Amino acid sequence: MGSRPGLAPRATRESAWKEYVGRAAGGDQSGLADLYDESSSLVYSVALRVLGHREDAEEVTLDVYTQVWRTAASYDSSRGTVAAWLVTQARSRAIDRMRARGGRMERERPIVNFVDLEVDAPSPEQESAAGQRRRRVLMALATLSPEQREAIQLAFFSDLTHGELAARLGQPLGTVKSRIRLGMIKLREQLELYA
Numbered sequence: 601m602g603s604r605p606g607l608a609p610r611a612t613r614e615s616a617w618k619e620y621v622g623r624a625a626g627g628d629q630s631g632l633a634d635l636y637d638e639s640s641s642l643v644y645s646v647a648l649r650v651l652g653h654r655e656d657a658e659e660v661t662l663d664v665y666t667q668v669w670r671t672a673a674s675y676d677s678s679r680g681t682v683a684a685w686l687v688t689q690a691r692s693r694a695i696d697r698m699r700a701r702g703g704r705m706e707r708e709r710p711i712v713n714f715v716d717l718e719v720d721a722p723s724p725e726q727e728s729a730a731g732q733r734r735r736r737v738l739m740a741l742a743t744l745s746p747e748q749r750e751a752i753q754l755a756f757f758s759d760l761t762h763g764e765l766a767a768r769l770g771q772p773l774g775t776v777k778s779r780i781r782l783g784m785i786k787l788r789e790q791l792e793l794y795a
């Protein structure tokens with residue numbers, strides 16, 4: 601009795617992901633990091649498909665893994681696979697974000713559009729909003745440990761893989777992944793406080 605191609609890898613993946621969720625439920629940060637490394641492209645692609653906006657999809661992906669960290673203990677394999685659980689969370693959060701964005705766009709729409717001017721330079725309002733966002737990010741970054749801040753900055757601005765980051769920082773791969781993951785969770789929490 602032969603099996604169809606592709607089933608074994610999916611079963612193997614599901615088994616590994618269940619183990620990662622179990623480790624995260626027990627407070628093991630590397631379990632969350634391993635799950636993120638192997639499944640974040642799936643979560644991101646679902647969010648991007650719903651939202652059509654890269655930055656929003658990245659934020660939704662971060663939201664999903666923050667939620668996974670907080671609720672890993674409540675995952676019930678009898679209700680579905682880890683992949684289905686992640687996809688459901690990504691889709692739900694993306695739809696929520698899209699609705700919020702739509703409501704925000706509706707509230708921000710000008711009542712009367714007197715003149716349609718093409719301007720190359722950002723408006724004073726845009727410059728002010730960008731400055732406020734920069735200040736919030738800098739304040740949030742300041743709350744991280746120096747190690748977390750360095751790992752996150754390198755991860756986002758140097759285009760290095762986690763393995764290359766570990767080599768550059770002279771730290772074990774698991775340590776670097778944990779610093780990035782925990783730093784991102786803390787950043788998200790801090791940015792929510794400043795919002």
